[in-house]
Amino acid sequence: xxxxxxxxxxxLGELVRIPPLAAADGxxxxxxxxxxxxxxxxxxxxxxxxxTPHVLVVLxxxxxxxxxxxxxxxxxxxxxxVTAVVVSRTVASPSSAALAERLNMSLLVIDTDPVNVALQxxxxxxxxxxxxxxxxxxxxxxxxxxxxxxxxxxVLNSELQGIPVALVMAxxxxxxxxxxxxxxxxxxxxxxxxxxxxERPWGRLVAAVPAHGPAAAEQVAKLLRLAxxxxxxxxxHTRLDSSSRAEHEQAAFAMLRRLAAxxxxxxxxxxxxPASGRPGDPTAARCGDASGDIDVPAWSSELGxxxxxxxxxxxxxxxxxxxxxxxEVTHLVRASWQRGRTGWPLIVQGDGWVSWHSGAxxxxxxxxxxAVAAFRDSAAAHDLVIGVGRAHRGVPGLLRSVAEAxxxxxxxxxxxxxxxxxxxxxxxxxxxxxxPISEIAQVADLCLSDLMxxxxxxxxxxxxxxxxxxxxxxxxxxxxxxxxxxxxxxxxSRARQLGLTFDEPAQRLALHxxxxxxxSMWTESHGYxxxxxxxxxxxxxxxxxxxxxxxx
Amino acid sequence: xxxxxxxxxxxxxxxVASIGAEDVPALYEGAKFYSSAVGDxxxxxxxxxxTGLLERNGPVPxxxxxxxxxxxxxxxxxxxxxxxxLADLPxxxxxxEMAIRQIxxxxxxxxxxxxxxxxxxxxxxxxxxxxxQLGVPLIDADGMGRTFALIHHTxxxxxxxxxxxxxxxxxxxxxxxxxxxDGRRADRLLRSNVDTLGGWAALAxxxxxxxxxxxAALPGTVSRIANVGRxxxxxxxPDLLVSRLGAITGCRRLARGRIVELEHLSRPSDGTIPAHPxxxxxxxxxxxxxxxxxxxxxxxxxxFADGALAAGAPDLVCLVDVSxxxxxxxxxxELGDLVDVIVTPADAxxxxxxxxxxxxxxxxxxxxxxxxxx
Numbered sequence: 003x004x005x006x007x008x009x010x011x012x013x014l015g016e017l018v019r020i021p022p023l024a025a026a027d028g029x030x031x032x033x034x035x036x037x038x039x040x041x042x043x044x045x046x047x048x049x050x051x052x053x054t055p056h057v058l059v060v061l062x063x064x065x066x067x068x069x070x071x072x073x074x075x076x077x078x079x080x081x082x083x084v085t086a087v088v089v090s091r092t093v094a095s096p097s098s099a100a101l102a103e104r105l106n107m108s109l110l111v112i113d114t115d116p117v118n119v120a121l122q123x124x125x126x127x128x129x130x131x132x133x134x135x136x137x138x139x140x141x142x143x144x145x146x147x148x149x150x151x152x153x154x155x156x157v158l159n160s161e162l163q164g165i166p167v168a169l170v171m172a173x174x175x176x177x178x179x180x181x182x183x184x185x186x187x188x189x190x191x192x193x194x195x196x197x198x199x200x201e202r203p204w205g206r207l208v209a210a211v212p213a214h215g216p217a218a219a220e221q222v223a224k225l226l227r228l229a230x231x232x233x234x235x236x237x238x239h240t241r242l243d244s245s246s247r248a249e250h251e252q253a254a255f256a257m258l259r260r261l262a263a264x265x266x267x268x269x270x271x272x273x274x275x276p277a278s279g280r281p282g283d284p285t286a287a288r289c290g291d292a293s294g295d296i297d298v299p300a301w302s303s304e305l306g307x308x309x310x311x312x313x314x315x316x317x318x319x320x321x322x323x324x325x326x327x328x329x330e331v332t333h334l335v336r337a338s339w340q341r342g343r344t345g346w347p348l349i350v351q352g353d354g355w356v357s358w359h360s361g362a363x364x365x366x367x368x369x370x371x372x373a374v375a376a377f378r379d380s381a382a383a384h385d386l387v388i389g390v391g392r393a394h395r396g397v398p399g400l401l402r403s404v405a406e407a408x409x410x411x412x413x414x415x416x417x418x419x420x421x422x423x424x425x426x427x428x429x430x431x432x433x434x435x436x437x438p439i440s441e442i443a444q445v446a447d448l449c450l451s452d453l454m455x456x457x458x459x460x461x462x463x464x465x466x467x468x469x470x471x472x473x474x475x476x477x478x479x480x481x482x483x484x485x486x487x488x489x490x491x492x493x494x495s496r497a498r499q500l501g502l503t504f505d506e507p508a509q510r511l512a513l514h515x516x517x518x519x520x521x522s523m524w525t526e527s528h529g530y531x532x533x534x535x536x537x538x539x540x541x542x543x544x545x546x547x548x549x550x551x552x553x554x
Numbered sequence: 555x556x557x558x559x560x561x562x563x564x565x566x567x568x569x570v571a572s573i574g575a576e577d578v579p580a581l582y583e584g585a586k587f588y589s590s591a592v593g594d595x596x597x598x599x600x601x602x603x604x605t606g607l608l609e610r611n612g613p614v615p616x617x618x619x620x621x622x623x624x625x626x627x628x629x630x631x632x633x634x635x636x637x638x639x640l641a642d643l644p645x646x647x648x649x650x651e652m653a654i655r656q657i658x659x660x661x662x663x664x665x666x667x668x669x670x671x672x673x674x675x676x677x678x679x680x681x682x683x684x685x686x687q688l689g690v691p692l693i694d695a696d697g698m699g700r701t702f703a704l705i706h707h708t709x710x711x712x713x714x715x716x717x718x719x720x721x722x723x724x725x726x727x728x729x730x731x732x733x734x735x736d737g738r739r740a741d742r743l744l745r746s747n748v749d750t751l752g753g754w755a756a757l758a759x760x761x762x763x764x765x766x767x768x769x770a771a772l773p774g775t776v777s778r779i780a781n782v783g784r785x786x787x788x789x790x791x792p793d794l795l796v797s798r799l800g801a802i803t804g805c806r807r808l809a810r811g812r813i814v815e816l817e818h819l820s821r822p823s824d825g826t827i828p829a830h831p832x833x834x835x836x837x838x839x840x841x842x843x844x845x846x847x848x849x850x851x852x853x854x855x856x857x858f859a860d861g862a863l864a865a866g867a868p869d870l871v872c873l874v875d876v877s878x879x880x881x882x883x884x885x886x887x888e889l890g891d892l893v894d895v896i897v898t899p900a901d902a903x904x905x906x907x908x909x910x911x912x913x914x915x916x917x918x919x920x921x922x923x924x925x926x927x928x
Contacts, residue, residue: 070833070849074862077861
């Protein structure tokens with residue numbers, strides 16, 4: 003039970019953080035958590051011999067003449083189980099440090115008068131609470147000087163020597179020393195919540211405190227709480243500087259891709275070019291069979307990224323892609339996407355943005371569903387579609403999920419702004435989403451000019467497509483088109499005359515793709531031209547391969 | 555005068571009845587063992603002088619003190635002052651004889667035997683010179699059993715014998731006669747004159763009789779250095795050398811290690827003995843891998859193992875250069891040398907309370923209890 007912590011003896015680790023020992027050099031610091039109950043100014047070896055354990059000895063006069071005297075003093079201090087020996091720098095030599103290390107006796111060297119130092123130390127040891135308050139004040143000063151999360155964690159880790167501290171978001175160590183969160187025997191875990199904007203929990207500061215220091219846990223918690231404002235400020239600072247952050251994230255993501263691509267390179271697989279995100283690109287192809295584990299690089303967690311056992315990517319893409327999105331749009335999308343989800347990344351990739359969520363359970367889609375639902379209004383406002391990949395493990399898994407999400411987003415374009423497409427529901431039909439529609443339309447213009455000039459071209463193409471889709475069955479095709487079988491027959495005959503010789507096996511696949519592309523293009527761009535087609539303007543014929551249809 | 559019983563072949567370790575020219579190298583080496591701090595500056599001049607003397611005058615009989623008539627007047631001799639001054643200003647040759655003659659004149663006696671004040675360093679050789687010149691035997695006993703810095707650091711002083719009247723005879727032919735009731739005063743009076751005499755002087759002191767010496771001097775010390783010297787000249791494997799030396803001197807190897815640090819003149823001189831303190835750090839190789847700190851004055855005065863005092867004055871500490879299989883003098887040490895630290899106990903009298911007070915660690919400014927007296 004911790005009672006009246008102010009009277010608990012101060013530790014060596016605490017003393018070396020404040021003057022006068024803050025200016026001392028620790029030639030060897032054996033155990034900073036050892037308590038200091040008394041300070042002895044030892045002038046003679048006789049005085050050293052009378053020391054009790056847990057004493058801090060300041061050597062002076064005869065006991066500090068150097069050479070043999072320091073060696074003998076260290077040995078006596080070791081015999082008496084003294085906490086530390088403090089001596090003037092002029093007396094110590096490299097061999098003294100070596101002996102201190104060998105005896106595991108803390109040895110500090112000072113440049114000032116040993117008598118003054120001993121007096122100051124005696125005051126600190128007799129009033130540990132005041133000494134601790136001084137230490138906290140000095141620590142607060144150092145923390146206030148930090149402008150980065152890494153800097154804040156650096157101060158904490160140097161201040162709490164021997165006690166690792168980490169900043170944890172969800173279950174991922176974002177900064178500091180990962181050993182802080184690893185379960186170890188005889189270690190007490192001290193946690194302090196750090197809140198983000200709107201008092202939402204944003205992360206936790208975790209310290210692993212050795213269990214044998216009675217005052218340690220409480221002191222550590224105090225220091226961690228002191229670090230919170232600096233941490234929040236540093237976090238806000240990185241958020242405010244969004245353009246440099248975007249570049250940082252983009253570069254980091256490219257690195258991640260490269261990292262995942264490396265094993266493939268060795269196997270003679272792909273090139274090191276940046277991934278295009280298309281189904282045929284090297285990264286995406288490799289992600290499909292990526293089974294080797296890649297360690298999550300430390301720099302990814304510094305960005306606040308989490309890459310865990312179930313990574314589900316989300317691809318946000320404009321309905322009508324026009325190359326890389328402008329910076330201001332990225333800014334708006336980021337603001338909207340990260341509202342309430344400050345830890346989720348948003349990286350410009352190709353013509354869209356990628357984000358992801360990491361969790362432990364691959365079947366838990368609730369966070370992504372919530373995020374997508376919350377973003378829908380913004381997606382509609384910015385003419386965006388949303389593709390969601392499946393959950394995969396590790397860095398290769400994340401990249402695979404990104405490729406899936408991108409594919410899903412392409413499929414979602416069929417359905418216009420704010421459409422959400424989950425990759426699980428896409429299947430192989432996704433391949434059709436990647437057809438280069440405009441190029442194929444050009445092919446049609448060149449090769450089938452008669453057909454393309456015909457006024458009833460839409461009806462003819464729709465009919466041929468329906469017949470091909472139905473495996474040549476005229477009755478099924480007529481049913482699907484809602485016209486009489488004879489009408490179908492007549493259209494097919496006319497189509498053949500105009501070059502759509504779909505019943506020649508050598509041309510069937512090409513014509514099938516061509517018809518599909520033309521119908522897709524006409525559907526997507528302006529609805530149907532006024533050609534007297536069966537469906538009428540703006541209405542897609544029933545039974546198209548796509549599950550979703552433009553209905554507006 | 556007792557007849558000489560024949561010379562002992564070199565390499566034989568055992569009783570010595572006389573000292574001939576062929577014994578000089580062994581004596582020199584043995585004398586060095588008992589004061590390893592001293593360099594080799596005087597080696598050739600001194601040994602060739604003594605060798606020539608012994609060749610001309612014949613071997614000097616070496617007599618155990620109890621075999622000498624108790625009433626035989628005896629006097630001790632040694633070199634006083636700096637060894638390098640002795641090299642710079644070599645002896646004219648008659649200094650020791652003249653010093654003894656002066657005391658003879660003063661006391662009206664004729665000394666029947668000579669004994670070393672300290673059977674170590676060059677002071678172990680000069681009594682042989684004096685004995686050869688005077689034609690008297692050398693007594694196999696001395697006052698220190700090694701060397702100490704001051705002339706009253708002797709067993710005779712502890713036994714109540716006075717060092718005075720004493721005569722210091724310089725290489726320039728001048729001399730100083732000191733008569734003082736107290737050994738300490740005599741040393742101070744004498745020391746202030748040494749520089750003027752030329753940096754060193756031949757000292758004749760402690761005039762007494764063989765009967766008193768039986769109880770006051772340390773017996774067998776001259777034959778001991780001859781035996782030690784013969785072992786050292788053999789240049790055997792260092793391990794074998796240490797165990798053989800152990801049989802004669804009781805020495806033991808404290809540790810073997812490599813020199814990792816030399817601290818020169820890092821502190822002002824402390825204690826009562828004029829010397830420059832410095833120290834040597836040796837990392838033990840093998841064994842406990844301790845850190846040894848060897849404190850040097852004009853000799854090795856203490857050895858600390860991991861900060862704990864392992865040996866100290868009046869123990870005799872010397873270093874054996876392992877790679878060369880010979881004694882390392884303190885001025886020849888280099889970083890990285892592999893050395894054996896050899897500790898030889900001094901004669902028992904030095905561990906008495908009076909002895910410790912005079913030549914113990916305290917006299918070197920080390921206020922720690924000697925390991926043998928804890």
